[in-house]
Amino acid sequence: MSKTVPVTLNVNGVEHHLEVEPRLLLVHALRDNLGLTGTHVGCDTSNCGACTIHMDGRAVKSCTVLAVQADGVALTTIEGLASENELHPLQEAFWNDHGLQCGYCTPGMIMAAAGLLAENPNPTEDEVRHGLEGNLCRCTGYHNIVKAVLDAAKAKGAAVGAPASGQPGVTA
């Protein structure tokens, strides 16, 4: 192991002080150092999007970011998207619409969709499809994922894109 450097990760509203190798990927810091295993790894080339989280409210592939680059940035993972007792409208819609099967791409897909809806709260089907093209799913053929995102967007009173726990630095 090469020498380590200090980094502060603000994840889901909680600050963590870590000593990490400079080469440590953010996704591994979240998973292996902080135990936030809801964020997944499905490729080595940033194609699959299973590792998608939010950095300052924007959807980002956390396998393409070094942990040290996330120092001081407000991070939201799937674990922080909803409050303790309530699902985020996207989680609810994925459940209602059978928008997942094996579930492995799902956290990344939901975080990407939340990022999409934050930028475009009323997307067309085509906009959803292109908005999610950075996230791969092998199970669903995307049909029900697209339906779920459209349904979540339509859901009445849904503050879609804003984490229910309202972490600092995360904007809708």
Place this chain on the structure above:
Amino acid sequence: MSIGDAGSEITRRAAEASNGAPAPSNHVGRAMRRKEDPRLITGKASYVDDINLTGQLWAAWVRSPEAHAKIVSIDTSAAKATQGVRAVYTHEDLDMEAGLPMAWAPPGVDVNTPDHWVLAKDAVKHVGDPVALVVGDDRYGVVDAAEAVMVEYDPLPVVTDPEKALEDGSPLVHEQFGTNKVCDWSLGGGDLEAGFAEADVIIERRVVNHRIAGGAIEPRGVLAEYRGDRLTVWSSTQVPHFLRLFLSILLGVTEERVRVIAPEVGGGFGSKLNIYAEEIGCAWASRKLGRPVKWIETRSEGLMVTHHGRDQIDYVKVGAKRDGTLTAWHSKIIADIGAYQLLLTPLIPPLSGFVMCGVYKTPAVVTDVTSVHTNKFPTDAIRGAGRPEATHMIEVVMDQLAHELGMDPLELRRKNFIPPFSAGHETPIGVVYDSGNYEAALAKLLEHIDPAQVRQEAEQLREQGIYRGIGFSTYTEICGNAPSRAVGPGGFGLQGGGWESATVRVHATGSVTLYTGTSPHGQGHETGFAQIVADRLGIDPSQVEVIHGDTHTGPFGLDTYGSRSLAVGGEAAALAAGKVAAKAKAIVAHQLEAAAEDIELRDGKFSVRGSPDKGLTLAEVAGAAYVTMDMPEGMEPGLDEQSFYDPENFVFPFGAHACVVDVDPETGKVKVVRWVAVDDCGPAINPMLIDGQVHGGIVHGIGQALYERVHYDDAGQLVTGTFVDYALATAAELPSFETDRTETPSPVNSLAVKGVGEAGTIAATPAVTNAVIDALRPLGVEFINMPLTPMRVWEAIQEAKGGVPA
């Protein structure tokens, strides 16, 4: 509190629990949202890499960069000297007498099967062949150390083309056999020669079904812990029971001391239906080092050393009368199975032969399969396994024949459809289909899409330079693996059949645990199986917990692949629940002083027929069976039953799909613009799950037809080694799908169901191919092989124009 008081307390709590609205008894058939989902949508599920053990080490593999070479030397000294490295192993260190198992080969023929070691011995046979195993403290550190292992190779000649591999003088993948041929195998029936003699028209096509990957988004992974004298292995596998069996044999640890857990598994599609070197190697290393050992596959490893599928060259010859009546069908399959044989490798190409009659009453059908070794990773079962290949050649060649005869492709199909049947249809090759109504599926499809209208649109679009085409596929397939009488020693000749197990355990307060021997990885068993059991016991599916994928909980099982789970495992669950219901009825009959045969399950209560008010809930029966013992004299306590179900026959789902594509002739780019699917898998257990399986299956097929190809160059280098090059379809390339069903009951099982996990994939590739050819016919293109990439489509257009493509 006395024992009796405890009994009354449990009975009271159970009565309270059932005091709400009576549980409806018709959960089967409903689109119930999944019990699995809450943990999956909140990031709380545990896949293999989410599990970490105290003292855990990491493994990394040194893999061959050569496709075929002698290993001259391996220098592990630098790697061993790396900080944090605990061990570096090569073949000589492994004290195992055997390597990776090949367990199922086509019976009755000689099969050349090479040794397949966990770490290569003396030579490497494909890119990625593992030569050393590095174990150390740190996830990143072991990868550094693996790069420090110095291997000297002496390259040998490489063969990657299966037809060239069969020629005299070809480089040999395994010298000891003197040939690259693995085996020849045939299945046929009817008089082929007479059929061709009788034909007015004979056409021949060379159909290529290229190599593809499973592409599960969760890579493979394994965590092995040998502690005391017991081995526990967590693996991202479809086959925990098979894995336990083979780990036990290979490592010499008796089965009761080996526990395999398939935790949350992120997709499989056949690719996790195997016993892999990494599973055996990590388990072995854990025992050697006395520490847990974890390995998580990278995607570039996954595309290289997780088994591939398909890779056939099919020579198809078909005879027909002028009126379209099929008279003979001969298929010669050359299957490129790669360098070694995994669990089912040599059996997969022959599976095509079992469905080569398709949905047609062709009187003579013969399939000859020749399997060949090349310097590639082995093939094995990928979603459909043999049936997509069969359906592709049948349905593409049917369209070719229709064109040759000047007939409408659907008219040609109708002309040859096997008429509707409900209790068995024997094909000339001896396979007995269970039930089918192919005309009805096609008729339903045409309620949703009007080919004439699509062709009208096509004419208008051509004025804008867009070429629109429509393609169809009418398919049947064989699943529900597998009836012992059909495939076992008394039938086809395999070692055994494919029964499945289930245990239904009613707890003292009336909730239920179902243990299934199947091992799902996204299909939704926890919901669908709960619906089945709930209906048989008069409870709500929320009260049924489905446990799977752990060899230390339920009975021995045969896992999940080949669309078998519902038709075999679901039926086992239904039968076990039926045994519980029968015992419950006997208990209730005793308490109500009625005859057991007069007890019925109605509105969540076991009651005397005609007196629904007086009855007992399952919870009350459980209280009697576990606590108060208010049961017939001599009856054993408990409410816990097991069933092992061995089906009488396979099941044969079927359907009709239509695909509409737009092709840009300037770029060769194909876009699927519409898809209509009518599938028949018998009565639905949960129609929402069926639609989900169909959607995903279709896209696996569209992916193969348009985008995906595992491609090796002539030197045996894997060209498509990442998701940059191996292109899974994204949402942006696809339309939404229109799905519908017909429901033809299967006579094989009491649920009357058939599998649906692979149907979409089986149906899809010919529908796409036929649509693209239909679109391009005005440009003179008559035939084209997958993958229909822009380059290949553009080249086909240029060739048809008489130009020479670059």
